[in-house]
Amino acid sequence: MLISGFDILFFWDARMMMQGLHFMKDVPFRTLYLHGLVRAADGSKMSKSKGNTVDPLGLIDQYGADALRFFMAAMESQGRDIKMDEKRVEGYRNFATKLWNAARFCQSNGIVASTTLEAPKADLAVNRWIIAETIQAVQAVDLALADYRFDGAANAIYQFGWSRFCDWYIELIKPVLGQMDAPATGPEADETRAVAGWVLDQLLVLLHPFMPFITEELWSKMGPRDHDLIVAKWPMADARAIDPEAAKEVDWLIRLVSEVRAARNELGVSPGVRMPVHVRDAGPDTQGRLARQSAAIARLARVDLTEGDGPAGGAVQVVVDEATFVLPLEGVIDLDAERARLTKAIAAAEKERDALAGRLGNASFVERAKPEAVEKARADHADKAAEAERLGAALSRLG
Template sequence: TGYDIIFFWVSRMIMASLEFLDEVPFRDIYITGLVRDRQGRKMSKSLGNGIDPLEVVDRYGADAMKFTLCYMATQGQDILIDMDSFKLGSRFANKVWNATRFILMNLEGAELLDAKSVGRTTLDRWIYHQLNNATKRIEGAMANYRFNEGAQAVYDFFWNDFCDWYVESAKHNLYSEDPAQKSRQVTLLLDLLASSMRLMHPFVSFISDEIYSQLPNVNDELILARYPIFDPSLVDEEAATLVRSMQEAVSGVRALRADLSLGQERKVRVAIKPDANFNGRSFFEEQKTLMATFVGASTLEIDDQADPKGAVPAAGSGFESYLYVGETIDVKAEIAKIEADLVKNEKALQAVMKKLGNEQFMANAKAEAIAKEEAKRLEFEQKIEKGTNHLALLGSFL
């Protein structure tokens, strides 16, 4: 129930039950937040700021509406939404559909095996560890009525762990000409997909049910399937630590590329220099082709003697990555371009600041116009800061 009607509804039910039945009708009461508009106003007919759920379903789908509300329903807080808020659930639903379609499109030539008996690599053990962790998070969230944390656990696992990392890493085996490798990979992907549908069924009921009914590795109905529970045998901290190190290395190089405005079409040589006591060296060596794909590298080597000269470094936990930018771009031309952009952005910022400093404008302009200028100010300040940092990085090569 909502906190605004605790007395009018909950209290009266308890008093009436005690009076007439001599018993307490319930022990747990879940107090929901109020759904308000983006300005924090309570939705009402007089304000005309209500959202018709049927319109949301027509535009985005029932699952998108339910998932968005669940994701945003932080315990003890009101929900501020408008129609665009439901794009969150819609994007997640599309991600689920697209990942499923990709897997089902690549079944040809594969034989379904017993998922529990096939050999598992470090990445396979990691993804089952992550699925198990998500299951545990959801168990705790549901037991404590923290439905938003349950929805976030589903989102984090499926979007980040499964799609962004595991499915991408599985593509090599999916496209393999070795039938045994492809069969092993397809078996595990379908098993993970089935488990994911069971896990997310309370949050996106219709999509998960439709997908589950199309999977060739299940023969029951999702509504009757056993909900996943935490399995201690799937805990694998060693695999989790190794993959976290790989993710850190990949994210570090990607961040450098973004700082240097290097598009994915520009391939750069990368070297990773592990510390003497780094436990992930052999795993990095095994996965260097995959890591090269993730970071858009022309080549990626694990080199104990990597030379930092001519490279931009990125520190990691137990290793250091080197991005050899000087071999890829014309540093002087890039610096000249950035300096020209900085001059342009500084002039634009001065114009905006002059406008915001004009007392007549500030006194007469509408709030929307002032907000627009403030947004421009922030945009130009960010561009100048990014350009200045970019110059400092490139300046080290001269």
């Protein structure tokens, strides 16, 4: 039997490895993680001959090492290859910028490094809500990492950091903190600063394995510390800090503001225009929330709560839970012109939706076209169907 040099080398390496294992009396790896291939944006394998390779150093120069690192983790779904999409890398660079600006806001408003691993005590609903959101984010990240779902962990951090902390929480606490030239004082302001500092610290620790450079920089800039971020204790997922009632109230507030903003945007109402809003069929819980959150609703949705049911027509209606919120449009927009615009936009969206449906219903196209072309057609069809439905809802709201 002929034995090649490769066979001899392999036999020698295997023998030496077994001797090493016998000496250590243990195996070198108990868990092996196999990740997918990194492919070009169109799904094809990267090849120098095709000219579709990507220079990682070039991406780092353009978007930063943190953004590229986060992209690789967020896209790493088990059993799936990664498509190298620079737009996604750019999106995670924007996430880093968003976090940086949120930290600067905290610095400017007297929010500093936290001194406790446990959540501070809180009475305000918005603070109890963000503490619960933080605990739930920690739980989601812990579960994902335990299951080696790095994409799940990265996306849980992204959603919590961008939407919950940077967007909603920062906006909701601005009135409590006052203005930079006249910062608010008192128990509510002190509580909010303590909670915001604690939440930011938890976010930086969670994000550090994915974005080590920006998180370490922010950690060092938020106040004096006795240790670096890399050796900070991992957050505790203490479910006792979750307050269901506060979560329900602030989630209701977010849904109401989001629905009103979406309705205004669909109908072309200028963001600077303040509008009256009439409330119908509000139950006791909603009435209590309206009383407690009226200032936040007025500021975030650019509306003024007004007594009475409001007009039956010429208005946009937003339904949240059992209550209907009526925003009169007479004098705000040209109702006839807006109906005509929406009708035309609906017809265009439905035409494109039906054309894509016909293409997808053609067996020849589905079988012969490239998989990425079929996938794009399905995504476009879903987008047009959703657009037609959204515009139809906006038209029906006009009455």
